Amino acid sequence: MSAFVSNGKLYLNGMVGDYTWFTKDCFTFEDVMTALDQTDRSKKLTVHVNSAGGDAIDGAAIYSALAALPNGVDIVIEGIAASAGSLIAMAGKTVTMTSSAVMMIHDVMQFTDGNSDDHKRALSALEAMSNVYAGVYAAKSKKSVTACRNLMKAETWFEPDQAVAAGFADKVSGPGARGLMVAAFDYSLFQHAPKKLVDLAAAKNWKAETKSPVIPKEKTMTNTPAATARAEAAARIKAIMMHAEAEGRTALAEHLAYETDMDPEEAVKMLALAGKAAPEPTMTYEQRRLAGHGITEHDRRRAAAMPEGYTSAISGLARPDYRGGGDPKASGLVANMKRRNGIK
Structure with missing residues (x-):
């Protein structure tokens, strides 16, 4: 930071x-x-x-x-x-x-x-x-x-x-x-x-070099300081979303990364077992957050801070919210995958 x-x-x-x-x-x-x-x-x-x-x-x-x-x-x-x-x-x-x-x-x-x-x-x-x-x-x-x-x-x-x-x-x-x-x-x-x-x-030699995401080996402790907890949460999300198994499975990867507390290793196993979906619209999770699907208080604060007209500028890019009724496959998907493949 x-x-x-x-x-x-x-x-x-x-x-x-x-x-x-x-x-x-x-x-x-x-x-x-x-x-x-x-x-x-x-x-x-x-x-x-x-x-x-x-x-x-x-x-x-x-x-x-x-x-x-x-x-x-x-x-x-x-x-x-x-x-x-x-x-x-x-x-x-x-x-x-x-x-x-x-x-x-x-x-x-x-x-x-x-x-x-x-x-x-x-x-x-x-x-x-x-x-x-x-x-x-x-x-x-x-x-x-x-x-x-x-x-x-x-x-x-x-x-x-x-x-x-x-x-x-x-x-x-x-x-x-x-x-x-x-x-x-x-x-x-x-x-x-x-x-x-x-x-x-x-x-x-100022060149941007991509680094491979590192999957954390330990769970976040409940007494972790707030700043460290935020950094570990970001690392967990990145480890899931940037993994090769997330390609073609964006909806499931976003659900596992942003809406569950599943360890990255377990999430990657589940992604590997899921079939790849058809190419999705270009609307990113970040854009969906700013288009009105805020996940955290920081998301809401950031959306509220936008200059006048900025949020509406990206509203035309919105796609269905996969967290609930927007995609019939999303409801119960994680639970079904766990039952079928013996993942706890």
Whole structure:
């Protein structure tokens, strides 16, 4: 987790969202909410941001959570605020960029699969989400939504003085003697990233390497501290959802991961015994949560924190809820599989 409080200030460093299988430097909406619980809500909060972006949905939720704080926040961009990272920065009543920092805004992106209808729905959702992002940038810069959207489509990068002139930042601080200090990220993935960032990433070998999920060998103890319990719960879910046996059995894998306390090893055994289903729509579990099927209190808090219009932007992607009557196969599926295959 790279969202922490030090000397009363909140620091957000790394990718936005749960990218723990790529890097340890990442933070989620839940991480930020947990960190905010350690701050003094009676005072204005200073938030230091160094992020190349990541998950657009987490970024939107974090932005809204910071913008809604009663005494506001002052944002300090140290290194980089790009993509979802720059959206988070817009929450500041003031936005200060260090003299060595950079900012980037662009259209929301995601990977999709499925048939032509699935891609049409994804395209519609991406367009709506990008418009919501543009509205946030417009509110800060006093530009029109259309003008901001055009900058996003062009993937526009700003040096500190340029960001101030464009209205996305308020001032520049520091002599810049430290040189380029940005979050570790493969900047070659961006279409128009400054050459100095691409060269730096190559020199530092900043490449995302997928790590195999590790299945926990021990059950979570009832007296585990809350932070450790959350991490172990996330590891358990990841071990099930990222296992090869989950492919083609997404509905059952989601049920076992999110709605039971079954150990990953037992869940994988059950997945192996189940037949593979036909390809499912591209709607992910995460999107279903935000479309109204909240599972935990953190889910509800994150959905409630979204900028106006954001949740409705993805509502067209919803698919049936497999936890109950939405799929006749889901009801009693786990119990039947256990009985038939002798799994307790």
